[in-house]
Amino acid sequence: MGGGLIMNENAKILVIDDDENVRKMMELTLKANGYVVDTAGSGKEAVEKSNINFYNLALIDIRLPDMEGTALLTSLKETTPKLVKIIVTGYPSLNNAVEAVNKDADGYIIKPFKTERLLTLIQQHLKKQRDEDEYGQKKVSDYIETRIKQNPL
């Protein structure tokens, strides 16, 4: 399998939420579903962790004590494959969420959500990421193959 380097089961997720209980629940839930989970309680902590570690996906609470979740979107380190950013929001700030999606986030989910919905959303995004990554890998190998054919020494 060409690009299957990152398996669904060990995809790495960063949960950013200032509520300790929410953070803990998400961590337990995601771990139970086979993900590798890291957490951050503030925007600052999230940025620091993203600088050191690689994550496939980040769940970002729209309200953080030290910055708006939307501001965090642009502060997280660029990675390859591209980090999937999902905003977690409440209804009153729904407009912000839509805005965020239109800008830098890849999706959003409204609190309180059903865990099943979150899991589905994460799966969908990770699949997309994988597909894109595979496609990228394929392009590279295709390219190399073509060059070899063109240059049959």
Next chain:
Amino acid sequence: LRAMNTKSLKILLVEDNPGDARLIREMLPESQHPTVELEHVDRLSKGLERLAADNIDAVLLDLGLPDSQGFDTFARMRAQAPKMPIVVLTGLDDEELSIEAVQGGAQDYLVKGRVDGALLARSVRYAIERNRLEGLVEERSAKLADSQHQLQLIADSLPVVISYVDPQLRYRFNNKTYEEWFGRSPNEIVGRHVREILGEQNYQRIHGRIEAALSGEVQSFEYELTLTSGTRYLSVTYIPDFGEQGQVKGVIVLGIDITERKRMEERLLKSKRLAAIGETAAMVGHDLRNPLQAIAGAAYLLRTQSVDKLDETGRESLQIITKSIEYSDKIINDLLEYSVEIKLQPTTTNPKAITNTTLTLTRIPENVRVLNQTQNEPTIEIDNHRIQRAFLNLIRNAVDSMPQGGTLTISSTRKDGFVEFRFTDTGTGMPQEVLNKLWTPLFTTKAKGMGFGLAITKRIIEAHGGTITADSTPRKGSTFTVKLPIQTSAWEVG
């Protein structure tokens, strides 16, 4: 007797007996009177004719004339010249008739054969003077009545309470407003004690004030007047009326009905309070999301990871937790929705389409039959999503009111510029007390439910420029009538 000294007197004598006429004519010069001219006619008809010319000062009238007899003679003369002083001449045996004439307005009567010059002159003079004074009194009374009438008219047409109360706390004057408020005519109120008119309860509220006014202090205050027709708020001023010695003769009462203003103030206060509740609710609601999310996550984990380790009670508890989370979520959403301004997004649809779509959004129990009799026409411009939400509340309420089953009928009728939707159920119905409070947020009769449903429904309908009303008969069922404009030219923001 100034009036008589300034001019000569012209007296008309109506007398058919030439002897009597001569006698009288001869008597008059004997008097000391400056100038008296006597004109003599011998018939009533001639006398009446003569009176038409207007320089006669008094009439000496014999009641027995060839063309008229008795009291009738006087009456006819009087009718022709109501303001003319008339002295009646009668014979010895006719005194009763004379008295009758005096009662009917004659100034005096003289008995022929018992009259001398002095008496005659004095009688005529007094007759003239008395007549003049009577005229004056009449004129002044008329003027007084006139100005009193004007005053009453002015007082009556003012949208205020006006009265005058004497030191014994009895009404001396009232305007018509009293009549309207207390159901008594001003005449019935005048002379009565304030306590009697206002009633004990109202009287206790103003008693001290009116006493203060009677001791000379102007009073200005607001109070609640309880009437059989309801409560009114008054802004009242008591102004002491001082007599010449500085004593208080009475109190002028001025009261302005400020009920409307008060109600508006109350409404404003209420809406401010609601707005404050809304803001708080939004904050609380938002803050509750996190713990709710944590609970939901924990429940999920229990359900997916640890369900095998749970016994029956544990599994049931888990179900209760899950349901309660959903329910809490609904409450928070209602709360937030209610506190947020409604901005409508109009789309076109028709009564049938909107009700059909709404019906798909909820589960109708098997024992409830739904008759959707709405029409395809007309095309209406509404915020589809919000009206669905509003109708959904009405449908759910109807279903909830029929736990034993029944029929929900939905109909639509086009009525100039409006479409009228009717949601009629055959459920338990509501008593009047419930109907009165139906639209108040947080009012509910359900053990479950926050009572936001109908308040939100109403807001949505009103934001469309529509109305919603409820009718109900206990044990028979309820009908909710929603009127929506076919086209909302100006979308109001509620």
